[in-house]
Amino acid sequence: MTRLLVAVSLLLTNIFTSRAQPLYMPRNIENAYKNGTRSADGLPAKKYWQNFGRYTITVNAAPPSRTIQGTEDITYINNSPNILNNLVIKLILNIHRPDALRYADASEAYLTEGIRIDGVTVNGQTLPWEEPRYHFTWQDIRLPQALQAHDSVKLSFSWHYDLSLQSNREGMIDASSFFLAYFYPRVAVYDDYYGWDRLDFTDQQEFYNDFNDYTLHVKVPDNFIVWATGTLQNATQVLQPAFAKRLAASMSSDSIIQIASAQDLAAKKVTTHNSTNTWTWTAQHITDIAVGISDHFVWDASSVVVDDATGRRASVQAAYNDTSKDFHSMVSFGRHALNWFSHQWPGKPYPYAKTTIFQGYADMEYPMMVNDASQAEPNFARFVAEHEIAHTWFPFYMGINEARYAFMDEGWATTFELLIGREDLGAEKAEELFRGFRVRSWINDLSAEEDLPIITPANVLRGAAYGANAYGKPSLGYLALKDMLGDELFKKCLHDYMDRWNGKHPIPWDFFNSFNTSAGKNLNWFWTNWFFSNNHIDFALQQVTAVANGYTLSIQNIGGYPAPVDVQVAYTDGSSATLHQSPGIWATNQKEATIQVETAKKIKSVQLNGGIFMDANTSNDSWTPR
Numbered sequence: 001m002t003r004l005l006v007a008v009s010l011l012l013t014n015i016f017t018s019r020a021q022p023l024y025m026p027r028n029i030e031n032a033y034k035n036g037t038r039s040a041d042g043l044p045a046k047k048y049w050q051n052f053g054r055y056t057i058t059v060n061a062a063p064p065s066r067t068i069q070g071t072e073d074i075t076y077i078n079n080s081p082n083i084l085n086n087l088v089i090k091l092i093l094n095i096h097r098p099d100a101l102r103y104a105d106a107s108e109a110y111l112t113e114g115i116r117i118d119g120v121t122v123n124g125q126t127l128p129w130e131e132p133r134y135h136f137t138w139q140d141i142r143l144p145q146a147l148q149a150h151d152s153v154k155l156s157f158s159w160h161y162d163l164s165l166q167s168n169r170e171g172m173i174d175a176s177s178f179f180l181a182y183f184y185p186r187v188a189v190y191d192d193y194y195g196w197d198r199l200d201f202t203d204q205q206e207f208y209n210d211f212n213d214y215t216l217h218v219k220v221p222d223n224f225i226v227w228a229t230g231t232l233q234n235a236t237q238v239l240q241p242a243f244a245k246r247l248a249a250s251m252s253s254d255s256i257i258q259i260a261s262a263q264d265l266a267a268k269k270v271t272t273h274n275s276t277n278t279w280t281w282t283a284q285h286i287t288d289i290a291v292g293i294s295d296h297f298v299w300d301a302s303s304v305v306v307d308d309a310t311g312r313r314a315s316v317q318a319a320y321n322d323t324s325k326d327f328h329s330m331v332s333f334g335r336h337a338l339n340w341f342s343h344q345w346p347g348k349p350y351p352y353a354k355t356t357i358f359q360g361y362a363d364m365e366y367p368m369m370v371n372d373a374s375q376a377e378p379n380f381a382r383f384v385a386e387h388e389i390a391h392t393w394f395p396f397y398m399g400i401n402e403a404r405y406a407f408m409d410e411g412w413a414t415t416f417e418l419l420i421g422r423e424d425l426g427a428e429k430a431e432e433l434f435r436g437f438r439v440r441s442w443i444n445d446l447s448a449e450e451d452l453p454i455i456t457p458a459n460v461l462r463g464a465a466y467g468a469n470a471y472g473k474p475s476l477g478y479l480a481l482k483d484m485l486g487d488e489l490f491k492k493c494l495h496d497y498m499d500r501w502n503g504k505h506p507i508p509w510d511f512f513n514s515f516n517t518s519a520g521k522n523l524n525w526f527w528t529n530w531f532f533s534n535n536h537i538d539f540a541l542q543q544v545t546a547v548a549n550g551y552t553l554s555i556q557n558i559g560g561y562p563a564p565v566d567v568q569v570a571y572t573d574g575s576s577a578t579l580h581q582s583p584g585i586w587a588t589n590q591k592e593a594t595i596q597v598e599t600a601k602k603i604k605s606v607q608l609n610g611g612i613f614m615d616a617n618t619s620n621d622s623w624t625p626r
Helices: 001-020 026-034 092-096 240-252 262-266 325-344 380-389 392-397 410-425 427-443 463-485 487-501 508-519 525-529
Strands: 052-061 067-077 084-090 115-122 124-125 140-146 150-163 169-174 176-180 212-221 225-229 258-261 274-288 289-296 298-307 312-320 354-359 365-366 369-372 537-546 549-558 567-570 576-581 592-598 601-610
Touching: 052 176, 052 576, 092 325, 124 140, 150 537, 212 225, 212 289, 225 274, 225 312, 225 354, 240 258, 240 298, 289 298, 289 369, 298 576, 325 354, 325 410, 365 380, 365 427, 369 380, 380 410, 380 549, 392 410, 410 427, 410 463, 427 463, 463 487, 463 576, 508 525, 537 601, 549 567, 549 601, 567 592, 576 592
Parallel strands: 052 212, 312 354, 354 369
Antiparallel strands: 052 067, 067 150, 084 140, 115 124, 115 150, 169 176, 176 289, 212 274, 225 289, 258 298, 298 312, 365 369, 537 549, 549 592, 567 576, 567 601
């Protein structure tokens, strides 16, 4: 019977897929499907593969010196079916070089000499290193012997760089507080649809990394604390007993425990007293690592249950300057975020052992780390932290190519920020913030850049076009789909997609196909309209006609996007009604919809209200009888 059900399910899926309106695919994406690495049902196909690395990294930091020195050993495994004659090495910190390609002006304080490679070996053989001359944030290296399919190669690098004095994503926070990100040479992603990722990092678009295993050693002088991605392996060796005990207690506590106060740090009694301490961290199957260092940042910690089925807890930590009032609440904000995201939306347990919110300037996410600026307004500080923590699921739970498809991660984080915001602030305040922060600038900007399709590769976008396509527009598309499918089916589709692609590299077509399969619906009309068109939101109430059992309302979709809308009807007897219309009203006719209002009352006026789905032209959204 089970085999019969599976066979029927597969048959229905095949029939459904064959009848679905095809989505545009670039030729390289078409080839991935033809080659059998991706499947029209939205699942990784039998021939799907991705490469993998094991990194052992040691970095030395000795504030106030800005120079970071590092060594690393990499075992890189080629799971692809292809022979690799070369590797591509990402050198992201070269964005600070004066001659690097950037999408924004750089001050003198931003600029450095970039990352300097001091030595390279491949399988023990020393290779000459040539500094990149054209594409500064990546470099090809020719292998002495080709890397065969399903074989591995061992690489070693030594390097150094100077921290930028004024950088958002990483750099010097103050004279003795550093944040290290993208600080190590890494093997670029080699995938089934682009091959090597040779995109330049421009300090606008974000990142695309393989899932790797990391062992990280951070050597710092006495009295410096280190926070990093991963699990600290030697707390009792680098912390004085009382402080190691507090950290251990926080791992199972709902209370917020101050691991190290400003007074403790000033008294220099927190760390083990050696000339240098080496802090060791490990992390498995994760896309990146980051590090925070300070000798005066206060350290708070707690934990929260993120998986009710197993009782698993996640640690929530914060490291900050004691003068930052909002950060005194940051562990509380983090506990709430991990609890809510794990249980509500997206509703998948937080996948890591901890998160650390470090006070910097970036408002930027990293696996298990957040680098956030201090905010004067506590609610906004929480808002920013929640957005960055939401990135845990998109892009880190799935290895999304943020550089090319930013809407696959920023769009979801923006969606979750609204959904948790309704819990935090109430629906009215959260939606007003969302409209003001995410929607208004796009819908009121008539420029052609704002109407570029969301599917447009993010690496070719700049300014307003990038902002709209990465954040507000896709978030509205996801929320419109949620409205149309209903919460239960939408969550089922979302969870199926996340389960299928957890720890892998989905592309937009995997997402679209997965939702189609899980919903059992041909949603390609919706995807085409929201993600492949140059549409926007603009409805017009064309006509209100009295009929035998009430009224017929005609709404024209001028802008083209199939968004939800409330039809607010006021009657002459003083009563009113709100008739919610989901985007499904546009499924068969995406230009005009007819709505029946069954009533014996006489209509006084009709008003269209999109709420967060702001209308580009509100002058034609109302009707009153002549």
